[in-house]
Amino acid sequence: MSMEKGTKENPWELKTPPQSSEYEMYRAEKDGKDILVCTVGKTVLHYDYRCIADLHAMLVQHGDWMELGSADEGKPAKEGTVEAWGRSSENPIGGWYGLKKGFRGRFGMYLPPLLEELGLAEVEHNPRNNRMRVQL
Template sequence: MTAAEGTKENPWKLKTPPQTSEYDMYKDEKDGREILVCTVGKTVLHYDYRCLADLHAMLKQHGDWMELGSADEQKPAKEGTVEAWGRAADNPNGGWYGLKKGFRGRFGMYIPPLMEALGLAEVEHNPRNNRMRAL
């Protein structure tokens, strides 16, 4: 990762934890809020940028591996997973870090690889049931 990466002109090039799909992500601003823009094929998702620091702090406090548990917004998230935390009313954001209604899920799929690329976390790359932990 270089300092020049993470912009609209030069997004981070990432792969999902199982390494099966590629996607781009960059930092932007919308309505005065810093956001992450995640482009997967033709689908564009937005996440609150503060999720990176908040998730890192939670993982540090957790102190061990945590299952990712990625799920679409319309499906329930498995308890005790990164996905469940990313939508929980008691997280520092007070709910969803995903910002686009209908596309707020998949937090556990797209945020962990960015955290790994930024040197904030270690992420497993198995076909299923991957986990992450803070560095």
């Protein structure tokens, strides 16, 4: 039996870009939709699973480093950041990839390390103001 990464039994174990906090992510299904479950301490966030492929495609098109700009749902996201894209009406799903009201933000914190783990992106690991780009 293979222990595929990214399942509830064998989640991806990740660290935030500054390497200051650990969290887990795995693929699940909710209401017939593929989602990413992100567990940070006692907080559980959900993201639309297609955000992985969509974010990768956007980075390919962007072609350069992009600031992460992580922010909570209630705070505005800095223009031109991964966070702003993850909630923009201009992205492929036309809005938030985060699915749990009140916890839809932090896209720029929790998604980049997953793309790095999957070999799709490079992520900086500075104390703050990190950026990401497509894996070259």
